Each structure stands twice: as C-alpha cells, then as structure tokens.
Amino acid sequence: MVAKLLEVKNLQTYFYTEEGVVKAVDGVDFEIYPGETLGIVGESGCGKSVTSLSIMRLVESPPGRIEAGEIIFRGKDLTKISEKEMRKIRGNDISMIFQEPMTSLNPVYTVGNQIMEAIMLHKSVDKKEARRQAIEMLQKVGIPLPEQRVDEYPHQLSGGMRQRVMIAMALSCDPQLLIADEPTTALDVTIQAQILELMNSLKESYGMAIMMITHDLGVIAEVSDRVAVMYAGKVVEYSNVYPLFEDPKHPYTWGLMNSIPKLDKDVDRLEAIPGSVPSPLNFPEGCKFNTRCPLAEEKCYDQEPPLEDTGEGHLVRCWRYRDLEEIKKRGERIYEDRGVLD
Amino acid sequence: MADNLLEVRNLKKYFPVKSEIFKRTVAQVKAVDDISFSVEEGETLGLVGESGCGKSTTGRTILRLLKATAGDVVFEGKRVMELDAKEMRLLRRDMQIIFQDPYASLNPRMTVADIVGEPLVIHKLVTSKEEKYSKVKEILENVGMGAEYMNRYPHEFSGGQRQRIGVARALAVDPKLIIADEPVSALDVSVQAQVINLLQDLQKEYGLTYLFIAHDLSVVKHISDRVAVMYLGKIVELTDKKELFKNPMHPYTQSLLSAIPEADPKKKKDRIILKGDVPSPVNPPSGCRFHPRCPEAFEPCPEVEPEFKEYGDGHLAACHLLNN
Numbered sequence: 121m122v123a124k125l126l127e128v129k130n131l132q133t134y135f136y137t138e139e140g141v142v143k144a145v146d147g148v149d150f151e152i153y154p155g156e157t158l159g160i161v162g163e164s165g166c167g168k169s170v171t172s173l174s175i176m177r178l179v180e181s182p183p184g185r186i187e188a189g190e191i192i193f194r195g196k197d198l199t200k201i202s203e204k205e206m207r208k209i210r211g212n213d214i215s216m217i218f219q220e221p222m223t224s225l226n227p228v229y230t231v232g233n234q235i236m237e238a239i240m241l242h243k244s245v246d247k248k249e250a251r252r253q254a255i256e257m258l259q260k261v262g263i264p265l266p267e268q269r270v271d272e273y274p275h276q277l278s279g280g281m282r283q284r285v286m287i288a289m290a291l292s293c294d295p296q297l298l299i300a301d302e303p304t305t306a307l308d309v310t311i312q313a314q315i316l317e318l319m320n321s322l323k324e325s326y327g328m329a330i331m332m333i334t335h336d337l338g339v340i341a342e343v344s345d346r347v348a349v350m351y352a353g354k355v356v357e358y359s360n361v362y363p364l365f366e367d368p369k370h371p372y373t374w375g376l377m378n379s380i381p382k383l384d385k386d387v388d389r390l391e392a393i394p395g396s397v398p399s400p401l402n403f404p405e406g407c408k409f410n411t412r413c414p415l416a417e418e419k420c421y422d423q424e425p426p427l428e429d430t431g432e433g434h435l436v437r438c439w440r441y442r443d444l445e446e447i448k449k450r451g452e453r454i455y456e457d458r459g460v461l462d
Numbered sequence: 463m464a465d466n467l468l469e470v471r472n473l474k475k476y477f478p479v480k481s482e483i484f485k486r487t488v489a490q491v492k493a494v495d496d497i498s499f500s501v502e503e504g505e506t507l508g509l510v511g512e513s514g515c516g517k518s519t520t521g522r523t524i525l526r527l528l529k530a531t532a533g534d535v536v537f538e539g540k541r542v543m544e545l546d547a548k549e550m551r552l553l554r555r556d557m558q559i560i561f562q563d564p565y566a567s568l569n570p571r572m573t574v575a576d577i578v579g580e581p582l583v584i585h586k587l588v589t590s591k592e593e594k595y596s597k598v599k600e601i602l603e604n605v606g607m608g609a610e611y612m613n614r615y616p617h618e619f620s621g622g623q624r625q626r627i628g629v630a631r632a633l634a635v636d637p638k639l640i641i642a643d644e645p646v647s648a649l650d651v652s653v654q655a656q657v658i659n660l661l662q663d664l665q666k667e668y669g670l671t672y673l674f675i676a677h678d679l680s681v682v683k684h685i686s687d688r689v690a691v692m693y694l695g696k697i698v699e700l701t702d703k704k705e706l707f708k709n710p711m712h713p714y715t716q717s718l719l720s721a722i723p724e725a726d727p728k729k730k731k732d733r734i735i736l737k738g739d740v741p742s743p744v745n746p747p748s749g750c751r752f753h754p755r756c757p758e759a760f761e762p763c764p765e766v767e768p769e770f771k772e773y774g775d776g777h778l779a780a781c782h783l784l785n786n
Contacts, residue, residue: 239776259726278739308512308677310736317735335651338723361727379655381684383707383724389662390684392655396620412652 124154124192125329126175126297131172131189133167136182142400146353148189149427152297156329157323159344159361161337161376162265167353168333176216176330177206193297212242215290219302221282225274231258231285232270242293257288262318280311284318291322298323301333316343337380341365342409349373350421352398352408355427358435369436370411371444375455391455407439412452415440443444466500466536467671468524473497473533475516475523479744491743495695496533498770501639506665506672508686508703510679512718514740515692517675521641523668524673525557526550537639555585560597562644564624568616574627575612577603582632596636604667605630605660622653629660634670641673646681658685679722683707691715694751695743697770701777711779714752747783750782757785 132147145167152158162168175178175191177198191198193214198206218224235254239245243255251270261284266400274282283303290298300319304312320343321360323330332343340347340361347364349357349372357370368374378391395412398404407425410416419439427437438444447454475494492514501507503577509517522528524535526542535542537557547552561567568577578601579594581587588594599609605626616624625645642661646654653760662685664670675680682689683703690700691714699712709717717734724731736755741747747754753763762768762782770780 163652230493280739308740309679309721310512310717311739312723313733313735316723317733336723337651337725341725341727341729342723344727363727365727376651379652380725381658381680382726383683383719383722385681387684390659392659393652394656396622396653397650411475 124442127192129190132187156345159340159347162350166350215295216299466503467503469536474531476531505687508682508689511692514759516695555635558637560642699779
C-alpha cells in the first residue's frame with residue numbers, strides 16, 4: 121500500500137462578504153498518491169481554484185477563511201502548521217502554476233531572476249549556481265537558447281513560452297506535488313498540445329504528482345489518472361478516469377459530457393444542461409444541482425445526498441444515480457429541450 | 463443549388479504600425495491577406511483558426527466595422543465596399559453581428575428592452591414605445607427569455623443570459639446574415655450547449671445564414687456546413703465539414719485536428735506537435751506562411767506561396783504537397 125501524498129478531508133473554505141457568506145468550498149474530500157495525476161473538473165464558481173489555493177494556504181484572509189477540514193500532506197496537517205513552516209513547503213514541496221502566466225510573472229524582473237529567486241530561497245546555493253540551475257531548467261522545459269532567454273523579461277516571450285517559464289520555476293525545487301490551475305486555458309490548441317506533452321514528460325522524469333484543475337473535459341481525459349467532478353463547492357463524482365468517461369453516474373457529469381460536441385460523433389442537437397450555476401450566496405437546499413437536474417424529486421430538495429461508493433471506488437453524490445443507470449441503459453436522453461431556459 | 467448570399471473576393475485588411483515619434487507607417491500588420499470565399503443562403507460557414515489568424519478581423523471587415531485595404535464584399539449582388547452611408551445603414555439591417563464577450567458588448571446603463579429595442583428605433587422599424595416593447599417581448603421569447611426581464615440591466619444576468627440578449631439584439635432587425643464572432647467561447651461548458659442549440663433553432667426558424675467564427679474545432683464542426691481554416695491572414699483550407707474532418711489536406715489542419723484533446727481517455731492520439739509559436743503577422747514568413755512550423759515543408763515552401771485551389775469536389779487548399 122502506497123502512502124497518500126495528500127489527503128483533503130471535509131475542507132470548507134468560506135468567504136465573508138458584505139452580501140453574506142460565500143461557501144466557495146463546502147466539504148471537499150479527495151486524495152492524491154505519489155506520481156499520479158488527479159484531475160479536478162468543474163465550471164466557473166464550483167470551487168476548484170479555491171480548493172487549490174486552500175491547499176497552498178493562499179486564500180486571502182479576510183475575507184476568506186479555511187473554516188474546517190484537514191489538508192494532510194505527507195502526514196502533516198497544513199491547516200495547523202505555522203506560516204513559517206508553510207513557507208518551506210510552498211514552492212518547494214508543493215508548487216503551483218496558474219492560468220495566465222503574464223500576471224503571475226513579475227514584469228520588471230528577468231525570467232532568470234525569478235527562477236533564481238525560487239531556487240535560492242529553498243536550496244542553499246550561491247547566485248552562480250542558481251543561475252546555472254535556472255538555465256538548466258529553461259532547457260528542460262524546451263525553451264530554445266536558454267542562455268539568452270534567461271536574461272529576457274516576461275513581455276519578450278510568447279504566451280506558450282511564459283507558461284514554460286512558469287513550469288520551470290515551479291519545478292526548480294523538485295516538488296512532490298504540482299498544482300496546475302487551468303494551465304492551458306489561455307493558450308491556443310497547438311500550444312496547449314505542446315504544454316500538455318511537456319507536463320506529461322516532466323511528470324515521468326520527476327515522478328511528481330499533479331493536481332490538474334480545468335474546465336476542459338478533453339484535457340482531463342488526456343492527463344488524469346483519477347478525476348473529481350466539482351459542482352457548487354462539492355465533489356459530486358469521484359472515480360478513475362476510464363469508468364468516469366465510460367459510465368458517468370452523476371446527472372451533472374453526464375450532462376457535461378453530452379453538452380460538448382465530439383469530433384468523432386455527430387449529433388443533431390447537443391444535450392444542454394438548462395439554467396446556470398446558482399449564486400454561491402444563494403445555494404439551494406438539499407442537492408445543489410436540484411435547480412438544473414431533470415431527475416430531481418422531493419428528496420433532492422430536502423436532503424443533501426452523501427458521496428456514496430457505488431463500488432470499485434467510483435463515488436457519486438446523487439440520490440437517483442440508480443435511476444440514471446436505467447435511463448442510460450435504455451439509451452435515452454435526460455436533458456429535454458425546454459425551449460425557455462434559465 | 464442555393465445562391466450565394468455573401469461573397470468575399472480577395473479581401474485584405476492591413477493595419478499600419480506607426481513609429482513612435484513621427485507617426486510614420488513603418489510596417490504593416492497583414493491581418494487578413496487576400497482571402498476569398500462565399501456563403502450560401504441558409505448555410506453556416508465556420509471560420510476557424512488560432513488567435514491572431516485574422517478570423518475576427520475578417521468578420522468585422524465584411525461588416526465595414528473596419529475599412530478594407532483591398533478587395534470586394536458582395537452581399538446579395540450589392541458591392542458592400544461601394545455603398546454610401548445611407549445605403550450602408552440600410553444594409554446593416556440584413557447583416558448583424560454577435561460578439562464574444564457578453565460582458566463587454568452590452569451597455570451596462572441600458573435596460574434589456576432598450577438594448578434589444580435600439581436597433582428597432584435606429585432602423586425606424588417601430589413608431590411608438592408600445593410597439594417597441596411588444597416587439598422586444600416577442601424577440602426575447604424567441605431566444606428563450608421571458609418578458610419579465612425587460613426592465614433589468616445586464617449586470618443582473620449570467621453569461622449565458624447575456625449572450626441570449628446579444629442574440630436577441632442581432633435578431634431584432636430580422637437580418638439575413640449573422641456573423642457570430644466566438645459567441646460561446648466566454649461561456650461555461652454547460653451553457654455553451656444552450657446557446658449553440660438556440661442558434662441552430664433560430665437558423666431553422668428564420669432561415670438565417672451564419673458566418674460562425676471560432677477557435678474551437680469541435681464546436682465549429684457541430685454547427686457548420688462548411689469550414690474554412692485560417693492561418694496568419696490566409697485561408698489554408700476550405701471544404702464541406704465532413705470532408706474536412708475525414709480528409710484534412712493541409713498539414714496545418716491536420717495538426718490542428720490532432721491537437722484537440724478529446725473527452726475520451728481511451729483514445730490515444732497520434733499527435734502532430736507543431737514546433738514554435740505562430741509567427742508575427744507584421745513580418746510573415748516568405749512563401750507558404752506555415753512553412754517554418756510545417757512538419758512536411760520541402761524546397762518550394764519557403765520560396766513560393768502555394769496557390770489556393772480546388773483538389774476535387776469543392777475541397778480547396780493551399781499547399782505545395784498537394785501538387786506532387
């Protein structure tokens with residue numbers, strides 16, 4: 121049995137705003153084993169980014185606060201340790217890359233300086249050695265002419281190159297966990313393909329685990345070993361990647377998969393999920409998906425379903441997943457076109 | 463065979479790059495560089511490409527929101543570039559646009575009724591306030607929104623609802639052609655499908671013609687009848703969508719198709735990973751613009767620009783490989 125690298129238990133991160141309490145993350149559980157990739161997929165506002173910021177302890181406080189739960193990284197609960205200890209872990213054991221590389225790089229320092237800063241903060245090396253390592257990292261992430269690029273500023277690089285620099289910086293201290301928050305969303309598809317390939321090969325050579333946060337089911341299918349589907353601050357489905365795509369058990373996951381057009385299959389009409397994500401200030405009672413779910417019945421409005429194991433580690437948070445199973449067997453669609461939506 | 467509603471002939475749009483002090487033109491961004499295509503009545507032509515390929519500029523130049531550098535746009539037999547202001551205003555009723563960003567394209571100080579009703583007033587299609595409101599109500603119902611939203615402001619709506627308002631505005635004047643410029647790319651996945659379905663329903667109901675501009679190939683494949691692929695200001699391939707996805711001829715199209723991550727973990731793609739970034743359109747590569755990144759480039763590619771011509775049954779492409 122391999123020890124878990126990271127275990128998140130009942131994480132709750134709330135934001136206290138003037139309009140009320142935003143329960144951005146409301147009871148999230150998952151785990152990551154060494155060397156594996158956990159994909160977290162969900163739409164805007166589902167709490168996927170706040171989950172990652174909570175793990176890094178980067179939630180701005182106030183207004184945000186980790187209300188409850190544990191984040192156990194290699195046996196240590198990150199919610200309980202001091203800021204000083206956390207600083208040793210952040211950027212060293214756990215690194216993070218973000219969606220928009222331009223806003224996460226400092227425009228007034230050369231990329232070399234920024235990578236060297238990370239190296240010198242966590243390793244006891246002198247400036248010369250740090251620079252050598254920075255150049256080596258730039259080369260590893262496939263930046264041409266690294267000796268020259270190391271002295272350039274972020275604005276001199278293209279979007280894809282900037283994301284490579286971010287990755288170089290994140291990997292410069294050999295992290296055991298890399299959190300990638302929508303790392304390819306701002307990039308064109310051909311550049312996205314380059315970056316995903318790079319991340320895959322680096323994952324193998326470094327043996328690190330990756331937590332990949334994205335809204336793109338294609339990216340999820342491609343890189344993940346396991347997947348957590350999030351909706352309105354909760355994990356609604358959690359499974360290995362193959363069974364998830366073959367046999368989605370939650371109506372939301374099912375709807376997401378059928379609402380995207382496929383390259384290899386023609387359909388006349390997409391199965392659109394009606395309405396939109398409810399405001400986090402105003403989540404419904406019971407199951408949070410009940411405002412959009414075609415299967416919702418009385419129980420769904422009264423009680424929140426638990427995350428139930430349907431066998432073989434395929435977890436789903438739905439009262440009616442067995443009924444969905446039947447509908448799928450009959451080959452029917454569940455999302456009727458109602459014409460008037462929202 | 464249906465008639466061409468829109469014909470674009472050798473369209474060019476260059477933007478000058480000016481020097482900082484004397485504002486002299488020192489270079490030109492060739493955003494759209496000599497492209498030709500036509501759109502039949504009632505069809506959807508998808509225009510696809512990566513950022514900076516000139517697809518949005520093409521849409522805007524057709525509508526004369528940008529002044530073309532050269533070339534012709536013919537709409538229902540009328541040469542759009544030669545119309546005077548009055549004639550152009552009349553034509554704008556027939557050609558409408560839907561924008562990408564539903565947050566930036568709606569005036570935050572106007573109510574939904576005023577946003578959707580404004581084109582009606584401008585084109586003098588309504589004579590009284592009452593008439594405007596009843597017309598707006600009807601249009602909103604057609605895009606799946608109730609009349610109760612009429613007096614609300616854009617900030618009260620979600621992204622998907624705002625995009626519906628944008629669609630309603632375009633629809634208000636009963637246009638023939640709608641240029642949809644990345645209409646779903648700012649929306650959440652589950653809401654994208656709603657708007658795509660809506661656009662398809664409206665097309666059936668009103669016999670609309672779409673020029674659908676997007677970077678997402680799977681969305682373009684779903685909604686289009688034919689697809690044009692753009693790269694650095696040029697159309698590199700244009701054909702029926704089934705043919706394009708089954709038999710892509712241009713190496714760029716092939717790599718673009720192979721680069722899309724598909725929502726199926728069992729599929730392991732043989733990916734053609736392109737090297738480097740899209741070059742700057744200020745100084746595009748000589749010959750074929752794709753040659754520095756093309757995995758199959760050979761002698762003529764850096765020298766001679768390939769001709770955009772037909773390779774059987776309406777399948778057009780511009781690549782030297784195809785002449786071998």
